[in-house]
Amino acid sequence: MNFELVLQIILVIVSVSLVFAILLHKGRGGGMSDMFGGGVTSGLSSSGVAERNLNRLTVTLALLWGGIIVVLGLMSRFSGDF
Amino acid sequence: MFSAIARVIKTPDLRTKILFTLGIITIYRIGVFIPAPSVDYGNVQMCLAQGDTSGGLYSFVNMFSGGALLQVSIFALGIMPYITAAIITQLLRVVIPAFERLQKEGPEGQARLTQYTRYLTVGLALLNATTIATLARSGALLNCNQSLLNDSGIWATLLLVMTLAMGAIVIMWMGEQITERGVGNGMSLMIFVSIAAGFPAGLGAIWQTQGWRTFALVMVIGIAVMMLIVFVEDSQRRVPVQYARRQIGRRTVGSTTTYIPIKVNMAGVIPVIFASSILMLPQILIQFNMPTDGSEPAGWVVFLQQYFGSGSHPIYMATFFLMTIFFTYFYVTITFNPQDVSDNMKRQGGFIPGVRAGRPTVQYLEYVISRVTFVGALYLGMIAMLPLIAFVLIGADENFPFGGTSILIMVGVALNTIKQIDAQMEQRHYEGLLR
Numbered sequence: 001m002n003f004e005l006v007l008q009i010i011l012v013i014v015s016v017s018l019v020f021a022i023l024l025h026k027g028r029g030g031g032m033s034d035m036f037g038g039g040v041t042s043g044l045s046s047s048g049v050a051e052r053n054l055n056r057l058t059v060t061l062a063l064l065w066g067g068i069i070v071v072l073g074l075m076s077r078f079s080g081d082f
Numbered sequence: 083m084f085s086a087i088a089r090v091i092k093t094p095d096l097r098t099k100i101l102f103t104l105g106i107i108t109i110y111r112i113g114v115f116i117p118a119p120s121v122d123y124g125n126v127q128m129c130l131a132q133g134d135t136s137g138g139l140y141s142f143v144n145m146f147s148g149g150a151l152l153q154v155s156i157f158a159l160g161i162m163p164y165i166t167a168a169i170i171t172q173l174l175r176v177v178i179p180a181f182e183r184l185q186k187e188g189p190e191g192q193a194r195l196t197q198y199t200r201y202l203t204v205g206l207a208l209l210n211a212t213t214i215a216t217l218a219r220s221g222a223l224l225n226c227n228q229s230l231l232n233d234s235g236i237w238a239t240l241l242l243v244m245t246l247a248m249g250a251i252v253i254m255w256m257g258e259q260i261t262e263r264g265v266g267n268g269m270s271l272m273i274f275v276s277i278a279a280g281f282p283a284g285l286g287a288i289w290q291t292q293g294w295r296t297f298a299l300v301m302v303i304g305i306a307v308m309m310l311i312v313f314v315e316d317s318q319r320r321v322p323v324q325y326a327r328r329q330i331g332r333r334t335v336g337s338t339t340t341y342i343p344i345k346v347n348m349a350g351v352i353p354v355i356f357a358s359s360i361l362m363l364p365q366i367l368i369q370f371n372m373p374t375d376g377s378e379p380a381g382w383v384v385f386l387q388q389y390f391g392s393g394s395h396p397i398y399m400a401t402f403f404l405m406t407i408f409f410t411y412f413y414v415t416i417t418f419n420p421q422d423v424s425d426n427m428k429r430q431g432g433f434i435p436g437v438r439a440g441r442p443t444v445q446y447l448e449y450v451i452s453r454v455t456f457v458g459a460l461y462l463g464m465i466a467m468l469p470l471i472a473f474v475l476i477g478a479d480e481n482f483p484f485g486g487t488s489i490l491i492m493v494g495v496a497l498n499t500i501k502q503i504d505a506q507m508e509q510r511h512y513e514g515l516l517r
Contacts, residue, residue, distance in 0.1 A: 019204060
C-alpha cells in the first residue's frame with residue numbers, strides 16, 4: 001500500500017515537470033484555420049540543440065508518465081497481492 | 083494508383099514521416115484503452131453494459147475523444163481542450179486589438195499566439211478534467227448510480243483530475259509532433275482518427291438493428307455525400323488579378339496574370355462545430371436543472387426539454403441550420419479581410435481587370451465573397467442537417483456514422499493530408515497520388 005502512495009507522489013512530480021517540458025516547446029501550427037483545411041503551411045523545422053534535448057526529456061517523461069499509470073492500474077486491479 | 087503508393091513507400095524521407103505519423107496514432111489509440119488511476123474499471127464496464135449512454139450531453143464530446151471519455155481513460159478529454167482554446171483565441175482576435183496585431187506580424191506573432199493557445203489549453207484541460215472527475219465520482223457520467231471511482235477521497239480525485247488534464251496536454255504535444263515531423267496537421271489527424279474509430283461500431287449497429295437493406299442504403303448515401311463534399315471542398319471562384327509591368331534596375335518584372343482563389347466553403351467545418359457546441363448548452367441546462375426527486379421541473383426547463391431536448395424536433399433543426407449559416411459568415415469575415423487583400427495587391431502593382439484599385443476593389447471582393455459564401459453556408463447547413471434527417475428517416479441514433487460534422491471533418495482532413503503528401507512527392511519530381 002505504501003508503495004502505491006510513493007508511486008502516486010512520483011506521478012504528481014512527473015506530471016508537473018511534463019507540463020513544463022511541453023510548454024517550453026515552441027508552438028507549431030497556427031491554430032484553427034490551419035487545422036481544418038487551411039493552406040498548406042510547412043514550417044521549417046529548425047530545431048537547435050536545446051530543442052533536441054528538450055525533446056528527449058519530454059519523451060522520457062511521457063514514457064515514465066504512461067508507465068506509472070499502467071503500473072498503478074495493474075496494482076489496483078490485482079490489489080491484495082501487494 | 084497502386085504504383086503511386088509504391089512510390090510513396092520507396093521515397094525514404096516520406097516513408098519515415100508516414101511511419102512516424104502512424105506510430106504516434108498507434109500510441110494515441112493504445113492510450114485510449116488505459117484507464118486513469120483511481121478509476122474502478124469493473125464499475126465502468128458494468129455501467130456501460132447497463133446502456134443508456136448514447137445521445138444527449140456527451141455524445142458529441144465522446145465522438146471527438148474516440149470513445150475514450152465514456153471509458154474514463156487517460157486520454158478521456160481528447161483534443162477537445164485544445165480545440166476550445168483555439169476557438170477562443172481565434173474569437174479574441176476580434177475583441178483584443180493586441181491579438182490582431184500579433185496575427186498580422188507574420189510567423190513570429192503567430193507563434194506567440196500559438197503559445198497563448200497552449201497556455202489556455204492547460205487551463206481549460208484542468209477545468210474540463212475537474213468536471214469529468216466530479217461526474218465520474220457521482221456516476222452521473224454514465225447515467226449510473228454507482229461511483230466510477232474506487233476511492234472517492236480527495237487525494238484520489240485530485241490524482242484523477244491531474245491525470246486527465248495531463249492526458250489532454252500529452253495529446254496536444256503528440257499532435258504538434260505529427261505536424262512537425264510527420265505528414266498532415268497533427269491536431270486534425272487526431273480528430274480524424276477518433277472519429278474513424280467509431281465508424282465500424284456505428285455501421286455494425288445499423289446492420290444489426292435495421293437489417294442489410296438499410297445498411298446498403300446508408301452506405302450508398304454515405305459514399306454519395308462524400309463525393310459531394312470532395313466536389314464542393316475543391317471548388318473555388320478565381321478572381322483574376324493582373325500585375326503591371328515594372329522596371330526594377332535593369333530587369334522588367336511583372337505583367338503576369340494570376341488569380342485570388344475564393345473557396346466556396348472557406349470556413350471549413352468550424353461553423354458546424356461552433357453551432358453544435360452552442361446547442362449543447364440547453365442540454366447541459368436541462369441536465370443540471372432536472373429535480374432529482376421526480377417532481378415537476380420548472381416551466382422554462384419543460385420548454386427547453388420540448389424544443390431542444392432531442393435533435394429531431396423541427397425547431398432544433400431550424401436553429402441548428404440558421405446558426406451554421408450565421409457562423410459561416412462570421413468566420414469568413416474574421417479570416418478573410420478584403421481591405422487587406424486590396425491593399426496588398428495595390429502595393430505590388432496588381433489590379434482586378436475592370437475594377438479600379440482602392441475602394442471599388444474592396445467592394446467588388448466583398449460582393450463576390452458574400453455571394454460565394456452564401457452557397458457555401460447553405461451547403462454547410464445541409465450537410466450538418468444530414469444526421470438529423472437520418473435520425474427521423476431510419477431511426478438511427480445520434481452516433482449515426484455518416485453524421486454531418488464527422489463526415490465533413492473526415493473528408494476535409496483526408497483531402498488535406500493527401501494533398502500534403504502529394505506536394506512532397508512533386509518536390510522530388512515524381513507524379514503525385516492525385517491525377
